[in-house]
Amino acid sequence: MTDIVDWVAVDWGTSNLRAWGIAADGSVVFEKVSPSGMGKLAREDYPGVLTGLLEDVQTAHGGPIQVLICGMAGARQGWLEAPYLEAPTDLRSLLAGAVQPMADNRIIASILPGVCQKAGGDNVMRGEETQLLGLAALHPGFSGIVCMPGTHSKWAKLSGSRIEHFSTAMTGEVFEVLRTHSVLRHSFNGDIDGPGRADGFAAGAAAGLDHPEQLLGTLFQVRAGSLLSGRQPDWCAGYLSGLLIGTEVGANRHLIGAQDVPLIGSPTLCALYAQVLTLAGASGTPQDATAIVLAGLKAARNFTNELEPRR
Amino acid sequence: MTDIVDWVAVDWGTSNLRAWGIAADGSVVFEKVSPSGMGKLAREDYPGVLTGLLEDVQTAHGGPIQVLICGMAGARQGWLEAPYLEAPTDLRSLLAGAVQPMADNRIIASILPGVCQKAGGDNVMRGEETQLLGLAALHPGFSGIVCMPGTHSKWAKLSGSRIEHFSTAMTGEVFEVLRTHSVLRHSFNGDIDGPGRADGFAAGAAAGLDHPEQLLGTLFQVRAGSLLSGRQPDWCAGYLSGLLIGTEVGANRHLIGAQDVPLIGSPTLCALYAQVLTLAGASGTPQDATAIVLAGLKAARNFTNELEPRR
Numbered sequence: 001m002t003d004i005v006d007w008v009a010v011d012w013g014t015s016n017l018r019a020w021g022i023a024a025d026g027s028v029v030f031e032k033v034s035p036s037g038m039g040k041l042a043r044e045d046y047p048g049v050l051t052g053l054l055e056d057v058q059t060a061h062g063g064p065i066q067v068l069i070c071g072m073a074g075a076r077q078g079w080l081e082a083p084y085l086e087a088p089t090d091l092r093s094l095l096a097g098a099v100q101p102m103a104d105n106r107i108i109a110s111i112l113p114g115v116c117q118k119a120g121g122d123n124v125m126r127g128e129e130t131q132l133l134g135l136a137a138l139h140p141g142f143s144g145i146v147c148m149p150g151t152h153s154k155w156a157k158l159s160g161s162r163i164e165h166f167s168t169a170m171t172g173e174v175f176e177v178l179r180t181h182s183v184l185r186h187s188f189n190g191d192i193d194g195p196g197r198a199d200g201f202a203a204g205a206a207a208g209l210d211h212p213e214q215l216l217g218t219l220f221q222v223r224a225g226s227l228l229s230g231r232q233p234d235w236c237a238g239y240l241s242g243l244l245i246g247t248e249v250g251a252n253r254h255l256i257g258a259q260d261v262p263l264i265g266s267p268t269l270c271a272l273y274a275q276v277l278t279l280a281g282a283s284g285t286p287q288d289a290t291a292i293v294l295a296g297l298k299a300a301r302n303f304t305n306e307l308e309p310r311r
Numbered sequence: 312m313t314d315i316v317d318w319v320a321v322d323w324g325t326s327n328l329r330a331w332g333i334a335a336d337g338s339v340v341f342e343k344v345s346p347s348g349m350g351k352l353a354r355e356d357y358p359g360v361l362t363g364l365l366e367d368v369q370t371a372h373g374g375p376i377q378v379l380i381c382g383m384a385g386a387r388q389g390w391l392e393a394p395y396l397e398a399p400t401d402l403r404s405l406l407a408g409a410v411q412p413m414a415d416n417r418i419i420a421s422i423l424p425g426v427c428q429k430a431g432g433d434n435v436m437r438g439e440e441t442q443l444l445g446l447a448a449l450h451p452g453f454s455g456i457v458c459m460p461g462t463h464s465k466w467a468k469l470s471g472s473r474i475e476h477f478s479t480a481m482t483g484e485v486f487e488v489l490r491t492h493s494v495l496r497h498s499f500n501g502d503i504d505g506p507g508r509a510d511g512f513a514a515g516a517a518a519g520l521d522h523p524e525q526l527l528g529t530l531f532q533v534r535a536g537s538l539l540s541g542r543q544p545d546w547c548a549g550y551l552s553g554l555l556i557g558t559e560v561g562a563n564r565h566l567i568g569a570q571d572v573p574l575i576g577s578p579t580l581c582a583l584y585a586q587v588l589t590l591a592g593a594s595g596t597p598q599d600a601t602a603i604v605l606a607g608l609k610a611a612r613n614f615t616n617e618l619e620p621r622r
Contacts, residue, residue, distance in 0.1 A: 076538070116538075116539055121529075124534075124538055152494075168535070170493070174485075181492050182481070183481075215527070216559050217479060220481050227435055228435065247524075247526075251526075
């Protein structure tokens, strides 16, 4: 019977967490979402959040529920720090690096490690490694560049379940801090989602792709454009967004071959990245991010039947 | 007698204003500084600020004092908007574009225009045009690239008193918003002016110069460096500063020839830019910014003996 939970998969990010009850046959029995992301929690809050979320969950075997967690809960400022695996590495070894922040008669929780990189530039990821393993599980034999748009976008070179190299672009966060705190904010007073946004986006993306090295200069043209050319808030917001994504894609252009680039992230953002990749003469395809992270957590768990206690 | 004021030169910026009493022979009779910058004033505050500042000033001829102003007082959100001259243009025509926000029996004030650019990318400057005219006056025959580091750095191509083209890099402001509002702020908790700052600056400058197109990615290495390599706050602050200035100089590298680049701005900032220009195989020389702006205001005024009323 598939409505009995065998274990629970959790994606515990900065802003929220999502939990899925998984039956013995791998089907999803329930999905729960909570706003209790890492950014809102103190270390001592985590057990209560997880216990509350899973209060009504019954297991098939009557024993404690095994909970496998990926994401920022394993960060230094999270629940319990899960040390990084160092790239290049095979992501099938994720579970071997897990830590166990909680084991009582109700819940046995494990947090998967992130991945770090020291050769070729310090870098870290936490949560994306599980998505990459999920992509590898859903597309066996895939080898190439994967783009994961977001606050801190990741670009990873994947060969099967092996992560060869990755980088992080602060694109989403730079957009937010400039939109909110810089002189450019004066250009966004009004309706930023109007019909001019698409034109602004296309103009910004072209500028970023053509001259990624000029970002500090082209940014100011948002402001100059509203002062001199009467650019409206929707155009300016589109231009800033397009300029930053265009710059990010332009900077990674040498990594992208003829192969389609899988895009893992929010549907809205992935659609914008796909548009810019097309402008760059490449192509990208948005993936189902929920299916990907679930596949990653399942794949991580499948390399052993028992979560070994580890503290 | 040189202690009698003939006219008053004012540099009215965003954060403060400076005023100099000029005698008939061009010598400086007094200097006054006030924190009443454009950013702190409503339109109706300006006459009172200026009247208060010049209350005890006597003129040689007993009539109203002529006050010539450059800078942000002429912005749309300032005292009275002084329309832009459009580049390329001869800066000797600045006074012809001045506006007059105030004329009573004590003070006749004029504000110099800024310079805008539409061909080759929308751009604006306000205040820097007067410094460029000052540089041209102090170095007759100079032709080349001038760099003006700051919140919004300007790079201008000057031929004598003619400005051919210019650009703006948001370097200083991007440093501030990232330092204050982004995830990078966690890397700056502590003494950011310690002995590691110089090493961090050199490493960041090299990264920026080598790969100005990678800025969105190298920015994140500030954070990854403190997580993975134990980089201290002073090193991280130096790295971010060097990375941004290196990126700015790297993006403008194609404009810089064998000729020394005059640097106009705060002494601390100009010294950093000079260091990065040297790393780039070029050279830059900090100028006396006060002498430059004074020379610019004098030169702007010298093209007529009388400030024509204009509203």
